Amino acid sequence: MLRHLLFRGLRALLTVALVVTFAFVVLRLSADPALIILGPEASPEMIAAFRKSWGLDEPIWVQYVDYFRAILRGELGRSMRDGRPAIELVAERIPATLALTLPALALKLGVGVPAGIWASLHRGTVIDRAVMAMAVAGFTVPSFVLGLVLVLIFSVRLGWLPSGGQDTWVHAVLPIVTMGVGGAAALARFTRSAMLEVLGQPYIRTASAKGVPWARVIRDHALPNAAIPTVTIVGFMVGTLIAGAVVVESVFSWPGVGRLLVVAVANRDLAVVQCILLLVAATMVCSNLLVDFLYGFLDPRLRQGARAGAH
Amino acid sequence: MSEPLLRVDDVARHYTMRRGLFGRPTEVRAVDGVSFSIGRGETLGIVGESGSGKSTTGRVVLGLEDPDRGSVAFDGAALPPIGTPAWRGLRARMQMIFQDPLGALDRRLPIATQVREPLDIHGLGEPTARDARVVDLLDRVGLSADHGRRFPHELSGGQRQRAVLARALATAPDFLVCDEPISALDVSIQAQVVNLLTDLQAELGLAMLFVSHDLRVVRQVSRRVAVMYLGRIVEEGDADDLFAAPAHPYTRALVSAAPTPGRRMVDRVVLQGDPPDPADRPSGCSFHPRCPVAASRCRIEDPALVELGGGRRAACLFAAPGADAPSRKVA
């Protein structure tokens, strides 16, 4: 078990290193940052000073090492617009994003998983078809369209809910719903497949034939086995929370990390973009590790295998 | 004596295997020091159980795998490295027939196209003349032009194997390796394909290496036979002689187990113990755990392949052609 986790941990670190390298390569391959930030009218002295302060005149591998060291120290640069450290800017926006993404995640799990299970237990009936139709709708409607349509209906026509800003908790309702629906649809679809696959296994039939009440069969046999692949998907969703927030925060003018990213990209504010990129990588890696860890508990085969192998 | 077409000299091939995820790697010696030669137009049969290394021998001899030790010489020259243009060119002279004809054929293409492919690859003959040659080849293996238009899944097992044969013969090779070519076929079809092989061999002067676990077939097709056990040849000699009077205890067991029509099974030697596992070879003579005549020496000494006269070789301390099995076993 420990060896397995160690291996996974190494892979996670490798992924983060890859992301950092990716950021570095892209950063340096792109046009000269000095010219971008300072603009075409900048004097040669200004450019030279800028390059020096950013270390852009060193050989490339020195820059790479410096870059890595800086990241490890937590120095992720300053925003090119107002000079504040990028980390600060990002950190202060995280609560706003969490205020949306966590309830949305709860929504995805709370609606998507039961819907998928329900559909799988009533396969082929109207219920199943209805759930699947809604799932398909959730998959094909992009979040910005959904958000705008919801605003159109609930805000403009009905006037029930506000359309933007962050003043009261009511303002959070539409963004959370928008974020949650797509994920709920995907989860419903996935959970249904996982359950169907498990229900088709011989051991389910055996349990039922033994006289175990159907509800017990579902609870004790089907659900735990279907949970295993579902955990992977949920882990993936957790890892990509920020990505989902990007569009929704833009639609609802919600001052979170996602919106910050869009603005930073538009302004070519490289330090902020890089900081958010690393944050996303870290989130993703952590959630993958957590999933692997959970797997070790959930899947007895993994527990056995490790124990049998380690002598 | 002219130079043999194929000379195999102390060839060995091993694989490294891990037992489980955390186990130590073990070396599996699939082929462990095999030597023989095949003359032009001659057929050598190789018999053995699964795990004996006979299929691997066939692949190494053909140059599809590199031996880890020893050498293979074809027509006097060493085999070129795998994947080089020289190696690819040599394919026109040596070919293989597989156990599963359906797997060896591309299910999307009609038979005639696939039989024609070696001609296209090696650029043999004028493009316009190639189709005529394909018809000729199909005819020779007993298939019609109509069969050529069909897809592999539309033919029977026997017809598919004939198609594979036609494809293998397209470049008029000197040497053919047949790896269990009839095991996957119905018994009634097996005889037809075997007859076809012997006819073609006589007609075309093909040298063949015929690998199988079925003694009767091997006996019919080959003039000489080698018996393999756990990667080594334990007995070799003229086919009829060897089966009439086997020298090695293992061969004796094999022969006695093969039913002959019209004769009741007598003196059936039943082998004890598990089938051989190349990852776990016994010490000394590798056959001793199952051998009915094993002595305590056999646990220590590893017998070499020794000439017994009359073209026969055997690797056993008690080898004697036609000897009866002593009934007592020295513990």
Add this chain to the structure above:
Amino acid sequence: MADVSLAPPRRALLARLRPPRLPIAVALALAWVVAMVLIAIFADRIAPHGYTTLDLKNRLAGPGNPVHWLGTDELGRDVLSRLVASIRVSLAIAFGATVISAVVGTTLGFLAAHFRGAVEQAVLMLADFQASMPFLIMALSVLAFFGNSLPLLIGLMGLYGWERYARIARGLAVSAGAQGYAAAVRQLGATPARVYGRHILPNIASTLIVSATLVFPEVILMESGLSFLGLGVQPPMTSLGNMVGWGREYLTRAPWILLAPSITIVLTTLAVSILGDGLRDRLDPTLR
């Protein structure tokens, strides 16, 4: 050795002439996709007005207007014409990107299968990396660093989903190569190029095509999202996502500006997904 009997030639011919019966959803989806493709090809001729032509007298006109069937936007530009032009741009980008990612992915998959060892590990690691990082974030990073241009956008979208083709191509090539026809043809003396090009690729083409139809709608959604944020297709070029983004300002006053492209996005994505599922059920039920 009996011949496998064939159906009498006449019956076989008739069966082939009759078109396959399609479920109604698939038929509708097919009709929609064909319509979209035709619109994309003949955009210039279909559009009643130029997509940048201003008609300041008719600003923010509603749909049903005799001159502007779908209304106009804040600058008096005809929504229908802009919609038609957007369809062309969005479909072109999605198509180009799908082709690029299929080619890149399949090639890398074949390279991994052929060379094994370090090459295979490298490709698999890259594939894992690509699959785990959210594409949107990576795309935004690249756009931030490199700025915005159409070739860059297409190239970037061309990286969407390559890892799926790579995994499929590698898996199928390895299994074909181990036993079976690829090994047999290689053993005949064929060059690797011939083995992959003439044998393996045609045999896995149907699986790849099914994957492509599943990736295509995702590309449309991704590009629309980027354009909506103002970071994708730049004006004066217009794409579906672009129109939604620009139309957002007038959500209250003139919702039709963003509803028309939104509905188009949803229906097109839905149609291609349905087609993809239908194709998959027919060609390759083993793919989930």
